[in-house]
Amino acid sequence: MPLKCSVYIATSLDGFIAREDGTLDWLDAAQATVTEGEDCGYAAFRKSVDVIVMGRNTYETVLGFAALTAESDSAEDTEKWFYKDTPMVVVTSKPDALCIPPCLSGCVSASSLPPSALHSKLEGEGYTHAYIDGGRTVQGFMRAGLVETLIITLIPIILGKGIPLLKDVPETGLTLVESKSYPFGFVQNTYTCKKKESA
Amino acid sequence: MPLKCSVYIATSLDGFIAREDGTLDWLDAAQATVTEGEDCGYAAFRKSVDVIVMGRNTYETVLGFAALTAESDSAEDTEKWFYKDTPMVVVTSKPDALCIPPCLSGCVSASSLPPSALHSKLEGEGYTHAYIDGGRTVQGFMRAGLVETLIITLIPIILGKGIPLLKDVPETGLTLVESKSYPFGFVQNTYTCKKKESA
Numbered sequence: 001m002p003l004k005c006s007v008y009i010a011t012s013l014d015g016f017i018a019r020e021d022g023t024l025d026w027l028d029a030a031q032a033t034v035t036e037g038e039d040c041g042y043a044a045f046r047k048s049v050d051v052i053v054m055g056r057n058t059y060e061t062v063l064g065f066a067a068l069t070a071e072s073d074s075a076e077d078t079e080k081w082f083y084k085d086t087p088m089v090v091v092t093s094k095p096d097a098l099c100i101p102p103c104l105s106g107c108v109s110a111s112s113l114p115p116s117a118l119h120s121k122l123e124g125e126g127y128t129h130a131y132i133d134g135g136r137t138v139q140g141f142m143r144a145g146l147v148e149t150l151i152i153t154l155i156p157i158i159l160g161k162g163i164p165l166l167k168d169v170p171e172t173g174l175t176l177v178e179s180k181s182y183p184f185g186f187v188q189n190t191y192t193c194k195k196k197e198s199a
Numbered sequence: 200m201p202l203k204c205s206v207y208i209a210t211s212l213d214g215f216i217a218r219e220d221g222t223l224d225w226l227d228a229a230q231a232t233v234t235e236g237e238d239c240g241y242a243a244f245r246k247s248v249d250v251i252v253m254g255r256n257t258y259e260t261v262l263g264f265a266a267l268t269a270e271s272d273s274a275e276d277t278e279k280w281f282y283k284d285t286p287m288v289v290v291t292s293k294p295d296a297l298c299i300p301p302c303l304s305g306c307v308s309a310s311s312l313p314p315s316a317l318h319s320k321l322e323g324e325g326y327t328h329a330y331i332d333g334g335r336t337v338q339g340f341m342r343a344g345l346v347e348t349l350i351i352t353l354i355p356i357i358l359g360k361g362i363p364l365l366k367d368v369p370e371t372g373l374t375l376v377e378s379k380s381y382p383f384g385f386v387q388n389t390y391t392c393k394k395k396e397s398a
Binding site: 013014015026142152154156157158159160161164165166167168169170171172173174175176179181185186187189191 | 212213214225341351353355356357358359360363364365366367368369370371372373374375378380384385386388390
């Protein structure tokens with residue numbers, strides 16, 4: 001069964017996923033305006049996913065959110081992990097240097113494989129739907145033509161500067177599958193990427 | 200009466216208004232998919248506008264579309280002009296060098312004034328709603344905090360490279376006023392820019 005790769009991400013109106021230093025205060029402020037109980041389809045998306053591929057920077061950020069360190073080893077520590085027991089591959093050029101707390105060793109692994117090789121490996125292991133996260137990792141998968149679905153939530157802010165979601169991605173035709181706007185000003189667009197004829 | 204400034208523009212999903220060389224083939228291709236009779240609110244927007252402020256590059260591009268030159272002087276030439284008799288100010292650092300065909304001399308003028316001074320001038324002349332167009336001109340008006348409404352139509356394509364709509368614009372909070380998606384995959388979002396407290 002082929003492995004489908006999807007991106008679910010929030011960007012500013014000018015296409016940034018974080019400030020230049022990686023901070024997300026603007027996104028936190030926006031999240032605080034979200035109607036209680038509304039998750040913009042995230043839970044349903046997460047449920048459809050059986051593996052997460054995340055860039056090292058993003059991984060280290062979420063590790064920090066959970067206050068997990070190389071020593072975290074208890075069941076309580078495991079509870080803090082947002083992604084629960086979903087298998088996660090962290091993409092890094094130095095897999096041996098990656099901090100994987102003992103409490104996450106059952107689900108998190110590191111890989112320095114390029115996107116196409118990693119895709120083949122995960123497909124071979126029987127995964128069917130990968131959640132691709134992190135700016136450079138998304139760009140790598142986009143460049144390799146491996147992203148099938150893009151779910152982008154536009155936050156009503158212009159940042160002016162930041163880390164772009166899409167940069168030096170080859171020209172890609174898209175098909176709009178769904179567009180949804182929320183009373184708190186988010187607009188979530190779901191696109192499928194058109195495969196190149198030659199691919 | 201205060202002069203309101205609005206932007207009505209189409210961008211790729213990665214925020215470009217044109218390819219790096221200014222070409223719009225991708226936009227023309229997208230326009231060709233638009234349902235007959237649908238104008239995505241453009242006519243109503245144009246009707247609400249009593250002056251157009253356009254960057255030199257954009258002006259020269261539309262002059263080329265109309266095949267107008269420094270010699271164009273007939274009523275037929277005037278007919279070719281897309282913007283009819285709506286007054287237009289072309290922003291350029293060299294107003295004397297701007298090509299304004301005789302057939303457009305009644306409506307088109309050139310100005311090297313910076314955004315705030317041009318805004319004051321037009322307001323003083325009694326204009327109430329300006330349509331700001333062209334990448335650098337939009338950015339200049341955004342930087343000066345002069346844009347009140349942003350109507351951005353997202354075209355379902357990633358270009359990877361191009362001329363950005365928003366670049367080095369200071370952080371700006373937005374309020375989503377309306378979001379509309381079209382069966383041909385365009386998503387048009389209308390935002391108002393939040394005024395800075397200190398402005």
